[in-house]
Each structure stands twice: as structure tokens, then as C-alpha cells.
Amino acid sequence: MSVILVTGGTGLVGKAIEYVIQNEPEGSRFGRRPGEKWIFASSRDADLRDAKQTLDLFEKHKPTHVIHLAALVGGLFANRERKATFLRDNSLINDNVLHTARITKTQKVISCLSTCVFPAKIDYPLTEEKVHLGPPHDSNFGYAYAKRMVDVQNHAYKEEFGCNFTSAIPTNVFGPHDNFDLKHAHVIPALIHKCYLAQKNGTPFKVMGDGSPLRQFIYSRDLAKLFIWQLREYDHVEPVILSVDEHDEISIRDVANSIVRAFKFDAGAQFENELNDNGQDRKPASNAKLLGLIGEFQFTPFEQALDETISWFLDNYANARIGQTSH
Ligand SMILES: NC(=O)C1=CN([C@@H]2O[C@H](COP(=O)(O)OP(=O)(O)OC[C@H]3O[C@@H](n4cnc5c(N)ncnc54)[C@H](OP(=O)(O)O)[C@@H]3O)[C@@H](O)[C@H]2O)C=CC1
Numbered sequence: 001m002s003v004i005l006v007t008g009g010t011g012l013v014g015k016a017i018e019y020v021i022q023n024e025p026e027g028s029r030f031g032r033r034p035g036e037k038w039i040f041a042s043s044r045d046a047d048l049r050d051a052k053q054t055l056d057l058f059e060k061h062k063p064t065h066v067i068h069l070a071a072l073v074g075g076l077f078a079n080r081e082r083k084a085t086f087l088r089d090n091s092l093i094n095d096n097v098l099h100t101a102r103i104t105k106t107q108k109v110i111s112c113l114s115t116c117v118f119p120a121k122i123d124y125p126l127t128e129e130k131v132h133l134g135p136p137h138d139s140n141f142g143y144a145y146a147k148r149m150v151d152v153q154n155h156a157y158k159e160e161f162g163c164n165f166t167s168a169i170p171t172n173v174f175g176p177h178d179n180f181d182l183k184h185a186h187v188i189p190a191l192i193h194k195c196y197l198a199q200k201n202g203t204p205f206k207v208m209g210d211g212s213p214l215r216q217f218i219y220s221r222d223l224a225k226l227f228i229w230q231l232r233e234y235d236h237v238e239p240v241i242l243s244v245d246e247h248d249e250i251s252i253r254d255v256a257n258s259i260v261r262a263f264k265f266d267a268g269a270q271f272e273n274e275l276n277d278n279g280q281d282r283k284p285a286s287n288a289k290l291l292g293l294i295g296e297f298q299f300t301p302f303e304q305a306l307d308e309t310i311s312w313f314l315d316n317y318a319n320a321r322i323g324q325t326s327h
């Protein structure tokens with residue numbers, strides 16, 4: 001029997017893994033398999049900043065495998081405002097999870113980094129071996145250093161204790177169950193919520209920055225499949241970038257216009273044009289390692305994924321996260 005504990009199981013990515021496990025054919029590459037028990041934990045099950053609560057969670061479920069997603073997460077503006085909190089909370093969470101996994105002899109842990117952990121000044125595309133080659137972008141260095149340390153910890157735990165710990169590096173994620181907070185969310189959920197309000201109230205749809213930055217976006221349900229693949233089929237300490245193709249960058253202007261189209265919002269988007277709100281210009285990441293290992297993988301077309309996300313938002317507005325960041 002395998003017991004797979006998903007920390008952060010109630011968030012954007014955790015909910016997508018739950019969806020895929022429930023909806024893909026049983027026994028298939030990404031579906032539930034016989035002898036597997038999946039546990040999706042929230043912060044109410046254990047505040048993973050606390051060592052005792054972390055140990056209690058592991059002792060309760062006795063996981064053989066952990067997909068470690070729990071984190072203090074937010075978009076550019078949340079990261080820019082709360083660097084010490086992002087650094088401390090995420091450092092505590094990661095240290096507790098990895099230490100507890102080691103002392104309880106958990107067979108495997110996949111932790112989650114982000115492409116924003118890479119150096120701000122580096123040759124593109126980003127590839128797995130470039131994580132530590134220079135300081136991250138100033139806008140999110142608290143979060144970035146906490147996340148980078150996971151890769152250091154994974155290597156240390158492997159060398160000293162032989163642990164099978166590894167990490168995934170996703171790009172900007174979006175999908176159902178995202179955090180749609182107007183100020184602190186990532187760009188897609190924030191703009192969906194803003195456009196919804198602009199249409200409802202007859203007010204302008206304001207987009208931060210000048211629209212020029214480029215990002216790669218991955219649909220949460222695609223990312224979920226990639227995590228399940230990594231759990232079952234990848235046993236090396238080195239991280240894997242989980243991303244669409246490096247050439248599939250989209251400008252924030254195009255993202256805003258796609259949202260305008262999806263809402264049929266005649267007034268269109270207005271760009272605030274404050275250059276210091278752009279964040280990083282771009283950070284294209286290569287998925288060559290991923291595709292070399294997984295073989296064929298069909299990513300959901302961006303517009304389809306966006307439509308599904310907007311439908312979910314409209315259907316679930318009453319219960320969606322539209323307040324602050326998760327903590
Ligand atoms: N969203 C994105 O664009 C990207 C995300 N990532 C990474 O992916 C992972 C998942 O992110 P995402 O799903 O977007 O995040 P969400 O904010 O949607 O969810 C965060 C999850 O972590 C849990 N959590 C937060 N703090 C604690 C805590 N102190 N103790 C226990 N659980 C906690 C939350 O529980 P609760 O529901 O109880 O609040 C929730 O389940 C994270 O590691 C993130 O850093 C990487 C790249 C991009």
C-alpha cells in the first residue's frame with residue numbers, strides 16, 4: 001500500500017492533482033492506481049510552520065510518499081511587500097516537512113520550487129542546472145531563497161541519509177481553485193477577477209505595468225499530471241522544470257486581451273503603464289529535460305484552459321478565494 005500525502009492539498013495545484021486522480025481512468029498513467037491512498041492536507045490539518053504539528057500529521061497518515069506543495073504563495077505584489085514573511089514561513093515549512101520525512105523514513109518527497117527562483121541575470125532559456133548561478137530578481141528574493149534552499153536540502157539529505165528527495169520547478173500556474181485576490185494573486189486570477197468586476201460595475205479594467213512582460217503559463221490540471229508522472233517515474237535528486245515550451249511565452253497585454261475576449265468586455269483593458277510594476281521582463285524556461293523523460297505530453301491550449309478557469313470562477317464566485325493571499 002502507498003500512502004501519498006499532498007501538503008497544500010487544498011490549493012490551486014493540490015486541487016488539480018485531486019481532480020486528475022479522480023477523473024483520469026483508473027490504472028492509467030495519471031489515474032489512481034490500486035493500492036494507493038491519497039491524502040490532501042490543508043493548513044487546518046497541520047500548520048507546517050510548526051514542527052510538532054508536522055510530526056503529528058506524518059504520524060497520523062504514515063505517508064510513504066509526499067508531494068509537498070504547501071507554501072505561502074502569492075503574485076509579484078504579495079512577494080514584493082512581504083519578503084521576510086515569505087522567506088521565514090516557507091523556510092520553516094520546508095525544513096519541517098523534509099526533516100519529518102527523513103525521521104519518519106518517508107520513501108520519497110517531491111517539493112515544489114518555481115521558475116522565479118532562478119537568477120535574474122542569466123542566459124536564457126532557464127535550465128535545471130542554473131538555479132544557483134546568481135541572485136534572484138529583487139522583487140521576490142525572500143520566496144526565491146527559501147525555495148532554492150529546498151534543492152540544497154534535497155542534496156544534503158541524499159548525501160547524508162540516502163533520502164529520495166527531489167523537486168519540481170513550475171512556471172506561473174493558473175486554473176480552478178486559484179487565489180483570485182485582486183492585489184495579492186498571480187496575474188491571471190487577479191485579471192479574471194478585475195475584468196469580472198469591471199463588467200459587473202461598468203468600471204475600467206485596469207492592468208498593472210505596461211503589458212510588455214512575457215510569461216509562460218501552465219494549466220494546473222496539466223501540471224497535476226506532470227507531478228503524478230514525477231512521483232511515479234522520476235527518481236533523481238536534480239529538479240525538473242515542469243513547463244510548456246520555451247517559445248510559448250505570452251505577453252501580459254495578450255493575457256489581458258484574452259480575458260477581455262472571454263468576458264466579451266467591450267471597453268477593453270487599460271494599462272497603468274507604471275514601469276516599476278512590471279516585475280521581471282521575462283524568464284523563459286526550457287522543458288527539454290521533461291519532454292526527454294516523459295515522451296509525448298499534450299498541454300491544454302491556453303485559450304481553452306483560460307475558458308475553463310473563467311467558467312470555474314463564475315460558477316464558484318461565492319466560495320472562491322477572492323480575499324487575501326492564503327495566509
Ligand atoms: N501558483 C503559481 O503560479 C505557482 C506556484 N508554485 C508553487 O506551487 C505550490 C502550490 O501553489 P498553489 O497551489 O498555487 O498555492 P495556493 O496558495 O493555492 O495553496 C497553498 C496551499 O498551501 C497550504 N498552506 C499554506 N500555508 C500553510 C501552512 N503554514 N501549513 C500548512 N499548509 C499551508 C494552503 O492550505 P489552506 O488551504 O489551509 O490555506 C493551501 O493548501 C507552492 O509550493 C508554490 O510555491 C510554483 C510556481 C508557480
Ligand SMILES: C[C@H]1O[C@H](OP(=O)(O)OP(=O)(O)OC[C@H]2O[C@@H](n3cnc4c(=O)[nH]c(N)nc43)[C@H](O)[C@@H]2O)[C@@H](O)[C@@H](O)C1=O
Pocket residue numbers: 074075076077079114115116139140143171172173182183184185186187188190191206207208209213215252277278279280
Ligand atoms: C509564479 C511567480 O509569480 C510571481 O512573479 P510573476 O511571474 O511576476 O507573477 P505575477 O503573476 O504576479 O505577474 C506577472 C506579470 O503580470 C503583471 N500584472 C498585470 N496586472 C497584474 C495584476 O493585477 N496582478 C498581478 N499579480 N500581476 C499583474 C505583473 O506586472 C507582471 O509583469 C513571483 O513573485 C513568484 O511568486 C512566482 O513564483
